[in-house]
Amino acid sequence: MLSSKFLTLVVMGALAAAEPLERRTATNVFPTPPTTSSLSKPITVAKGTTFTPAQAYTRYDRGSGACNGQAEGGDSDAVFLLEEGATLSRVVIGANQAEGVHCLGSCTLDHVFFEDVCEDAITIKQTSGISRINYGGAKHASDKVVQHNGGGTVIINSFYVEDFGKLYRSCGNCGTQYARHINDVWAVSGSVLAGINTNYGETTKATSVKTICQKYTGNNSGAEPVATGSGPDSKYCLYSASDITS
Secondary structure: OOOOOEEEEEOOOHHHHHOOOOOOOOOOOOOOOOOEEEOOOOEEEOOOOEEOOOOOOEEEEOOOOOOOOOOOOOHHHOOEEEOOOEEEEEEEEOOOOOEEEEEOOOEEEEEEEEOOOOOEEEEEOOOOOEEEEEEEEEEEEEEEEEEEOOOOEEEEEEEEEEEEEEEEEEOOOOOOOOOOEOOEEEEEEEEEEEEEEHHHOOEEEEEOOOOOEEEEEOOOOOOOOEEEEEOOOOOOEOOOHHHOOO
């Protein structure tokens, strides 16, 4: 179980040095939606544009009965589809959905809150570039909050997560595989902070949390990836025992 301490989840590599992250504070207080919009199809946020509702923190969902547990959904099951360079800002994703947000290219989520995750909250499909998840939160994800199926980098900054299986999982059996890399995250009552595929050169770094990094051997055949251990090392899970607090 993850502690209720703050932790830092940062990208390894040139980005960390070249692009300082804005440090803010994660919050466990979710906004109260002023209204709910139940959609018959996903809202597509066009390339390079920003979607902010007329009433901040409007709740969006796909209607009663939309959640099918852990059944895999596609783009048509999402609440929002974000094209390359799109930003989604100040919305709440309600419980009645199968898939939350799909990023078709690099994207930004700013102040986006997921009240009750169904299959995955956020699916990253970019082939390259940087996606940012800034200042929001997610609750009740029996499996994953962020599923990274594409390439490039995901930065998770000032994010609160509670009652979850994994905050971040790099796809272990996608047909096309990449080396994927993953400031403040507040994690409560979860299982694994990040799942990475060491055979594709992926890395993660974190501090101040109990269970940080689960390692897998990924594949591109569709088979279930094999777990190969967890805990700090000097190559993939880049933290030390002294970083851990309860």
